[in-house]
Amino acid sequence: MTNTETATNESLASDTVAALKGIPTRTELMETLRKEVMEVTFLKLNGDERKMPCTLITSFLPPAKKDDPMTQKKVREVSDKVCAVWAVEAKGFRSFRYDRVTKVEVIAKDDYKVRLGEFWDNAPDIGDIK
Helix, strand or coil, rough: CCCCCCCCHHHHHHHHHHHHCCCCCCCHHHHCCCCEEEEEECCCCCCCEEEEEEEHHHHCCCCCCCCCCCCHHCCCCCCCEEEEECCCCEEEEEEHHHHHEEEEEEECHHHHHHHHHHHEEECCHCCCCC
């Protein structure tokens, strides 16, 4: 089997799994996180369910610092199985394994204040978000 065939088979498998779970593919999820705030529900490694409002919208992220390896310009992909995101309530970068995601929901811009409470005081203006 060639590398191209292997990549195609892996892509088909991930698309099928995402469809069966009713969630976007990892690529679609990361693209949406760059434009929206989402609540991602996933199972932690200890089996507990976690709901995490998160995003990758640039205006939500802290300024990049040379001494901080997980800031805006350096959000690195630890592996293709892990998603590194900005957790808006924790105000820090967090990660989760894509294969443990059970649900994703876009949080409506008009709903930020209600859903995110105290976080909103330091969040960008709704009109500033692209």
